[in-house]
Amino acid sequence: IYSFLGSVLNYWSGNTTVPTFTCGGNMTEDSGVVGSLGYPGVYPPNTKCVWRITVPEGKVVVLSFRFIDLESDNLCRYDYVDVYSGHASGQRLGRFCGTFRPGALVSTGNKMLIQMVSDANTAGSGFLAVYSAAEPHERGDQYCGGHLDKPFGSIKTPNWPEKDYPAGVTCSWHIVAPKNQIIEVKFEKFDVERDNYCRYDYVAIFNGAEVNDAKRIGKYCGDSPPAPVFSEGNQLLIQFLSDLSLTADGFIGHYKFRPKKFPTTPVPLTTTTPPAATTRPIPLKYSVGLCQQKCRRSGTAESNYCTSDFVITGTVITAVVRGGSVYATISIINVYKESNLAIQQAGKTMSTKIIVLCKKCPFIRRGLNYIFMGSADEDGKGKIAPHHFVMAFKAKNQRGLNVLKTKRC
Structure with a gap:
C-alpha cells in the first residue's frame, strides 16, 4: 500500500505516473487502494461506482481515506461517498463529501462496500483510500478506537503518555449510552499539531454514529483542551486523525453517561477552529434585498484592496447555482491577501471555494480568469457580495497586484 501511495504522492512532483482508477470493482486482496474514477483528475459527472472489498474470514476491513475532495454540501446531497x-x-458507516477526511472506518465482518455518486455538476478530484485486513480486536500504533458502551471510560492517542502519537493514524471511538442518557466528554490533557483550521491533525466530535458535517459538534487541535462536550442524544462519534508529517504529545480524555434531564446550559466551545464548516443557505429576504441593487463595479483594485479580507486571482472551475447564489470552485493563480480564506492544496495546485451571494452580481463564468476581492467568515468560507470588487484578470494586471501586495493597510 505505502509504495503505491508513494507513487501517487510522487505523481504531483512529476516523478512517476499514477495507475488508472476504474469505476468500481471487486477487491479480494488482504490490502489495497481504492480511488475515484480518473483520480487525481476531476471525477466525471452523473456516475455511480461501487467497490466491494472482501478479506479473509475472521478478519475485519479497516478503511482510511488519504485524500477526499468532492462537491461540498452540509448534507452531502449531490456528490458523495457512502x-x-x-x-x-x-450498516452505513458514513457518508462523506467536501474535503473533510474521516477517521478509520471498520467493518463488523470481512466485507465492506464503497459507493461514490456524482450529479451533473462536479467539483473536485474525488478520493483516495487504503484498506487492510485486521483482527477484530487488534490494537496497535496504526489501529485504535472502538465501540464503547460502559457507563464511563477513557480515550487516548496511541503511545500515550510514553511518546508522541504516530504519523498517519486514524482512530474512531463510537460511544453508545442507554436511550434515556446522554454522554459527557472531558479532555484532561490535549496537545495536537496546531493549525488555524485544524487541517492536518485533529479531533472531530459528532452527534450520532456517523460522520456528518451537519451533526459535527467541534473540530479541535492545538494545546488547549476543549471545553466539556455534551451529546444531544445517546450516541457520540469521536475521531482522531494525524497526517504523515508533524506529531505531538496527543491527548487523554474521559467520558461518562448522564441522565437526559441533566441541565446542559450551552457552553461556548473552546475550539481552536470554527466548530463546523457547514454551508448554510442565505436567508431569502436578505438575499433578495441584497440582490436588488444595481450591479456595477465601484472603485478600483487599489481602493478595494484594504477593505477586502482576501485578494486572489483564479480560474472558475465550477459554478453551481443554488437558491439565488453561485457556489464556485476557484483554481488559484496567485494569492495576494489571504486572511481567513480556506485554501486547499494538492501538490502545486491550490484551490478555494467561494459563494457569490447574488448569482448575477457580479456575474462569473466557468473557465474564465478573475481578480476576486471579498470577505471570509470565521469558518474560512469566501463570500462575494455585489459591493465587492471582481473583474476579469489579464496578464497586464499582474504588476499592479504585485505592488498592492506590498501595501500596508
Whole structure:
C-alpha cells in the first residue's frame, strides 16, 4: 500500500505516473487502494461506482481515506461517498463529501462496500483510500478506537503518555449510552499539531454514529483542551486523525453517561477552529434585498484592496447555482491577501471555494480568469457580495497586484 501511495504522492512532483482508477470493482486482496474514477483528475459527472472489498474470514476491513475532495454540501446531497459494513443491506458507516477526511472506518465482518455518486455538476478530484485486513480486536500504533458502551471510560492517542502519537493514524471511538442518557466528554490533557483550521491533525466530535458535517459538534487541535462536550442524544462519534508529517504529545480524555434531564446550559466551545464548516443557505429576504441593487463595479483594485479580507486571482472551475447564489470552485493563480480564506492544496495546485451571494452580481463564468476581492467568515468560507470588487484578470494586471501586495493597510 505505502509504495503505491508513494507513487501517487510522487505523481504531483512529476516523478512517476499514477495507475488508472476504474469505476468500481471487486477487491479480494488482504490490502489495497481504492480511488475515484480518473483520480487525481476531476471525477466525471452523473456516475455511480461501487467497490466491494472482501478479506479473509475472521478478519475485519479497516478503511482510511488519504485524500477526499468532492462537491461540498452540509448534507452531502449531490456528490458523495457512502461506506457500508457488508455487501448487501449492511450498516452505513458514513457518508462523506467536501474535503473533510474521516477517521478509520471498520467493518463488523470481512466485507465492506464503497459507493461514490456524482450529479451533473462536479467539483473536485474525488478520493483516495487504503484498506487492510485486521483482527477484530487488534490494537496497535496504526489501529485504535472502538465501540464503547460502559457507563464511563477513557480515550487516548496511541503511545500515550510514553511518546508522541504516530504519523498517519486514524482512530474512531463510537460511544453508545442507554436511550434515556446522554454522554459527557472531558479532555484532561490535549496537545495536537496546531493549525488555524485544524487541517492536518485533529479531533472531530459528532452527534450520532456517523460522520456528518451537519451533526459535527467541534473540530479541535492545538494545546488547549476543549471545553466539556455534551451529546444531544445517546450516541457520540469521536475521531482522531494525524497526517504523515508533524506529531505531538496527543491527548487523554474521559467520558461518562448522564441522565437526559441533566441541565446542559450551552457552553461556548473552546475550539481552536470554527466548530463546523457547514454551508448554510442565505436567508431569502436578505438575499433578495441584497440582490436588488444595481450591479456595477465601484472603485478600483487599489481602493478595494484594504477593505477586502482576501485578494486572489483564479480560474472558475465550477459554478453551481443554488437558491439565488453561485457556489464556485476557484483554481488559484496567485494569492495576494489571504486572511481567513480556506485554501486547499494538492501538490502545486491550490484551490478555494467561494459563494457569490447574488448569482448575477457580479456575474462569473466557468473557465474564465478573475481578480476576486471579498470577505471570509470565521469558518474560512469566501463570500462575494455585489459591493465587492471582481473583474476579469489579464496578464497586464499582474504588476499592479504585485505592488498592492506590498501595501500596508
